Amino acid sequence: MAATTTYTSDSRTRLLDAALKVIRAKGYSATRVEDICEAAGLSKGSFFHHFTSKQHFAVEAAAHWSSVTGSLFAAAPYHDHADPLDRVLGYLDFRRAILCREVPEFTCLVGTMVQETYDTCPAIREACERSISGHAAEVAKDLELAKRLHAPDATWMAESLALYTQAVLQGAFILAKARNGSRVAEDCLDHLRRYVEMLFHHPHPRSDS
Amino acid sequence: MAATTTYTSDSRTRLLDAALKVIRAKGYSATRVEDICEAAGLSKGSFFHHFTSKQHFAVEAAAHWSSVTGSLFAAAPYHDHADPLDRVLGYLDFRRAILCREVPEFTCLVGTMVQETYDTCPAIREACERSISGHAAEVAKDLELAKRLHAPDATWMAESLALYTQAVLQGAFILAKARNGSRVAEDCLDHLRRYVEMLFHHPHPRSDS
Numbered sequence: 001m002a003a004t005t006t007y008t009s010d011s012r013t014r015l016l017d018a019a020l021k022v023i024r025a026k027g028y029s030a031t032r033v034e035d036i037c038e039a040a041g042l043s044k045g046s047f048f049h050h051f052t053s054k055q056h057f058a059v060e061a062a063a064h065w066s067s068v069t070g071s072l073f074a075a076a077p078y079h080d081h082a083d084p085l086d087r088v089l090g091y092l093d094f095r096r097a098i099l100c101r102e103v104p105e106f107t108c109l110v111g112t113m114v115q116e117t118y119d120t121c122p123a124i125r126e127a128c129e130r131s132i133s134g135h136a137a138e139v140a141k142d143l144e145l146a147k148r149l150h151a152p153d154a155t156w157m158a159e160s161l162a163l164y165t166q167a168v169l170q171g172a173f174i175l176a177k178a179r180n181g182s183r184v185a186e187d188c189l190d191h192l193r194r195y196v197e198m199l200f201h202h203p204h205p206r207s208d209s
Numbered sequence: 210m211a212a213t214t215t216y217t218s219d220s221r222t223r224l225l226d227a228a229l230k231v232i233r234a235k236g237y238s239a240t241r242v243e244d245i246c247e248a249a250g251l252s253k254g255s256f257f258h259h260f261t262s263k264q265h266f267a268v269e270a271a272a273h274w275s276s277v278t279g280s281l282f283a284a285a286p287y288h289d290h291a292d293p294l295d296r297v298l299g300y301l302d303f304r305r306a307i308l309c310r311e312v313p314e315f316t317c318l319v320g321t322m323v324q325e326t327y328d329t330c331p332a333i334r335e336a337c338e339r340s341i342s343g344h345a346a347e348v349a350k351d352l353e354l355a356k357r358l359h360a361p362d363a364t365w366m367a368e369s370l371a372l373y374t375q376a377v378l379q380g381a382f383i384l385a386k387a388r389n390g391s392r393v394a395e396d397c398l399d400h401l402r403r404y405v406e407m408l409f410h411h412p413h414p415r416s417d418s
Contacts, residue, residue, distance in 0.1 A: 027325030029238035040392075105330055111383050115324045116236030118386035119313055129387040156400075159252040161382060163393055164400040172378030174320050175372060177327035184372055191365075191373040195404040 007049040014040040015047060019061035020068070024066040025104040026196060028113045038176040055121060058113055062127035065109045066134055073138070084145035085200055089193065091139060095169060096189040106182065107173040150200045161199070168192045216258040223249040224256060228270035229277070234313040237267060238323045264330060267322055271336035274318045275343055282347070293354035294409055298402065300348060304378060305398040308391040315391065316382040345371040359409050377401045
């Protein structure tokens with residue numbers, strides 16, 4: 001390391017932010033360390049100051065993804081609803097609303113990484129699993145409260161339904177990639193919302209309609 | 210090409226069959242031509258006799274996937290039901306039943322390839338889109354017949370619902386990869402089945418239960 005070189009936490013964040021952009025567009029395996037450095041405007045020296053390997057970087061990128069998306073969802077307006085079912089439906093409407101971008105901008109970093117590496121890199125698989133299940137657990141909290149209030153005798157489990165919402169989102173992203181546009185993903189979110197409404201015997205108009 | 214070397218259609222099929230095994234386990238980008246040749250027990254000469262590039266191979270592998278899975282579904286017993294709704298529910302039960310394997314054996318070649326290459330390789334994206342939409346169109350035929358018979362006034366479209374079934378499957382595969390087991394995917398198929406039953410106001414027990 002040259003005496004004049006400084007490595008700041010800001011450079012670490014810039015590298016992790018670059019992962020969101022580059023890996024979501026190119027996939028994990030096709031992304032080279034050089035691609036991340038170029039997107040971040042930083043050197044390989046900086047990369048290897050912060051991360052021991054591309055794999056270590058991917059594990060940290062999954063945690064960074066959880067942090068960035070966690071902040072996005074925590075600040076979203078659907079939390080303001082008093083009724084937990086309105087919060088659940090508001091969450092689904094929010095997920096649908098943020099599809100109005102280019103495909104690489106709305107798809108999921110950890111869904112992409114686990115698709116490629118689940119069998120070859122357990123550390124990345126586990127980091128992606130933590131990210132997906134951690135977000136599902138947040139969704140499950142409101143689903144559990146909504147179930148107690150509106151469907152206490154239902155046989156489905158809130159945790160299972162929360163994981164299902166994430167499966168629908170992940171699959172919707174794949175169809176959006178195949179069709180090169182968000183329309184099919186929006187349709188999938190409409191089916192998911194109808195399912196949740198029917199589980200609660202509770203048709204609600206979308207908050208943006 | 211050496212005078213003694215022969216390249217048969219059988220070697221082409223062996224290479225394409227190897228794609229199903231290797232790419233589903235390692236992902237598309239991480240798979241090298243050498244990995245395909247090794248799994249098929251064939252030389253790179255044979256590979257490049259049949260395919261001009263790895264990308265050309267991937268496009269042909271997507272078509273091969275449609276052919277192999279098309280035969281599997283065409284031969285499945287759910288087609289024997291007289292009522293199209295029973296065929297739809299039988300299809301979902303069949304999809305759930307074939308999850309009882311190791312993760313790399315039940316996940317989707319074209320879902321994996323399009324996840325990685327949608328933005329960097331239009332030819333592969335389009336080949337994967339043809340495969341997914343082609344299969345969805347088969348599912349849509351029975352859904353359309355079932356809708357005419359059992360839910361003629363419903364506002365949902367058979368084609369959209371068929372695509373939704375494929376999104377749920379693709380997302381269920383991602384969660385199964387993250388969790389390293391099929392259980393979560395089975396749960397997703399149960400949610401999907403319940404949704405279809407509710408759309409038809411028609412609870413049906415699973416054919417294997």
